[in-house]
Amino acid sequence: MKNKSFTNLLLGIGVTNFGDSLFMIAIPIIIYAQTKNNLLLSISALTSVIPIILGFLLGPLFNKMVSKKSLIFLQIIQMCSVCLVFFVIFIGINHYNFVFIVIGEFIFSLSNYGSYILTQVIVPKVVEEKELAKANSLLTASRNIINGTADVISGILVTVISYFSIFIFDLITYFITILFFAGVEVSNDKGKNTDQVRLRESIKNYRTQIREGISEVFSNKFVVGILIIAVVLQFHTKISLITVVGYFADGGKSYLYGIYFAVLLIGFSLGSLSSTKIKDKIEFSKLTVGSYAFAGIAWLLLVFLFKEIGVLIATFIMTYISGIFEILVVTKFQEIYKDKLGNIFTIFMAIAAVAQIAGLLIAPFMIKLFGNANIILYLGILNFIAIALYALNSYAVRKHKEKELDTI
Numbered sequence: 001m002k003n004k005s006f007t008n009l010l011l012g013i014g015v016t017n018f019g020d021s022l023f024m025i026a027i028p029i030i031i032y033a034q035t036k037n038n039l040l041l042s043i044s045a046l047t048s049v050i051p052i053i054l055g056f057l058l059g060p061l062f063n064k065m066v067s068k069k070s071l072i073f074l075q076i077i078q079m080c081s082v083c084l085v086f087f088v089i090f091i092g093i094n095h096y097n098f099v100f101i102v103i104g105e106f107i108f109s110l111s112n113y114g115s116y117i118l119t120q121v122i123v124p125k126v127v128e129e130k131e132l133a134k135a136n137s138l139l140t141a142s143r144n145i146i147n148g149t150a151d152v153i154s155g156i157l158v159t160v161i162s163y164f165s166i167f168i169f170d171l172i173t174y175f176i177t178i179l180f181f182a183g184v185e186v187s188n189d190k191g192k193n194t195d196q197v198r199l200r201e202s203i204k205n206y207r208t209q210i211r212e213g214i215s216e217v218f219s220n221k222f223v224v225g226i227l228i229i230a231v232v233l234q235f236h237t238k239i240s241l242i243t244v245v246g247y248f249a250d251g252g253k254s255y256l257y258g259i260y261f262a263v264l265l266i267g268f269s270l271g272s273l274s275s276t277k278i279k280d281k282i283e284f285s286k287l288t289v290g291s292y293a294f295a296g297i298a299w300l301l302l303v304f305l306f307k308e309i310g311v312l313i314a315t316f317i318m319t320y321i322s323g324i325f326e327i328l329v330v331t332k333f334q335e336i337y338k339d340k341l342g343n344i345f346t347i348f349m350a351i352a353a354v355a356q357i358a359g360l361l362i363a364p365f366m367i368k369l370f371g372n373a374n375i376i377l378y379l380g381i382l383n384f385i386a387i388a389l390y391a392l393n394s395y396a397v398r399k400h401k402e403k404e405l406d407t408i
Contacts, residue, residue, distance in 0.1 A: 271323020296383030
């Protein structure tokens, strides 16, 4: 894809993702090393989820912040939050100053989330519509590959270099990212005054835009159908994530947990890259129902027959399909909503995040009641629940259209 702005955007995202991964891997390790306190670790982990849930409140602002200045601004905010967190680390974490760690991590997560949303909104502004699917697949695949690679490298770096070196290395990644983002030319960059007017207008109509965004999501049956699938799958993923730890350990194969994460990464990345090949070949609803039905059957059979190895194969199939699904969905949203994209994305992701938290909270109780083996096996049933709900939604859409035709 010969597009300088997109190339700069892609490279900037790649570098900042590496810096983000380094920070997010290093901080929990450092917190535990200094405090040996699991409660503080849990509180720290929550800071990465809460911004996603609250993010829909910022959707209207993201719609009006579509510029390279905004991307650069968010990188600067991330740098400042990293400085705050490491300042506390350097003086030594305790129960009194830990609040500043939480504040720093929250600001970091919020700006990181904002940067993600903005890059999704900016993509249609820097590439032609016919190139959207390809651009999205490249972005998603590169994100996953870089994140996975960075997670491994970060885990090693934390153990072999000093905290100060990690801090400096992290800051360097954000400086490099800013240089790349400075080379992104967004089609609606119109200068400071226009941006300020837009921002004032956005704040003035804030509540209206949030209500409109929520209405857009729930009044569009196509989006509701996608949301149903996404919510159930997020629930599935988080329960699986918790359950496989004990499941592999019970079978004396704890080492498979690392491979499990690699499978998640590879499956999703390959699915993302494959999406452009099938974008216009199969009707979206047929692809959704057929692929997830296949994945559900495969999950039940593979886990039942091959146990731990079956989980890995089934997970690959699920994530491969999910990789395709995400790119097609993102591309559809970019085509449908255009200037409302930030609002729609943030609301959509907030609802999905609630499903993630529900999965994380419910998983321990389900495991206690039914055991790891039963939970991991019957997770495949969730696919059919998602398909059934999706089909009911599609049926409602058809009935609504029939009524409209009858009244004409």
